[in-house]
Amino acid sequence: MLKVVTWNVNSVRARSARLDAFLARHQPDLVCLQETKVLDDQFPAPAVEGYRYWSHGQAGRNGVALVSRHELADVQRGFPGDPSPDSARVISASLGDVRVIGIYVVNGQSVGSAEYELKLQWLDALGRWVREAHSPVEPLLVAGDFNIAPTDDDIYDPAAWEGQNLASGPERERLGSLLRWGLTDLMRLHHQGPGPYTFWDYRAGAFHRGWGLRIDLALATQPLASRSTAVEVERDERKPTFGEGKPSDHAPLILTFE
């Protein structure tokens, strides 16, 4: 059995106690973290016995990392062709025969903004790299915060979000091209929509009101997707009353493979 997690922690230092408790509780093989918001030499080492980390961070924003209780091979930070190479958004590594790419997609701010144009260019570049460097017949996992709700089933109020950033056609089309190449949205192998959601804005009491989005995704090629036995959102981690300290605005996604 293989257990892999993706979690946008919104600062790994602020979430260190929760991350340790999560590791102790679930004993995942590998965790992909996003928005670590920390330089590599200031990354808080996991306190749980057996876990190591590989960080690709920067000060204050972005940042991705892999936390694993196994040795990882061929750890690669960033990717060739990144139009925004100073932003730390991608870390990839091999765990046994599985290649894992942990990603934090450009947020995009609002449709028509410069950030949104960068998001589309970034997604194009990511797609080119994935297609060039990998094959759909090899076991590949692309997991992380995509900042894209794939369909209206992934949004609490699709009408309010129609055409907006996170839900717009052009970004969904970029995601679609990855799926057509040979990646499967693992959540939908096990759960039909609407929901579950993985992100609730801190503002406006969004979590309490059920205003969620599914923007944290795990995509796998067929050799790996065929081994997928469960995909679950650890919704408790979004609760202010759960665990130690404040929650991230994202809940972890737990992937189980046979």
Add this chain to the structure above:
DNA sequence: ATGTCACTTTACAAGTGA
């Protein structure tokens, strides 16, 4: 849409990004 959070700076609040 916006009832928050975490970061940074030269800090003892305000701006930024999400």
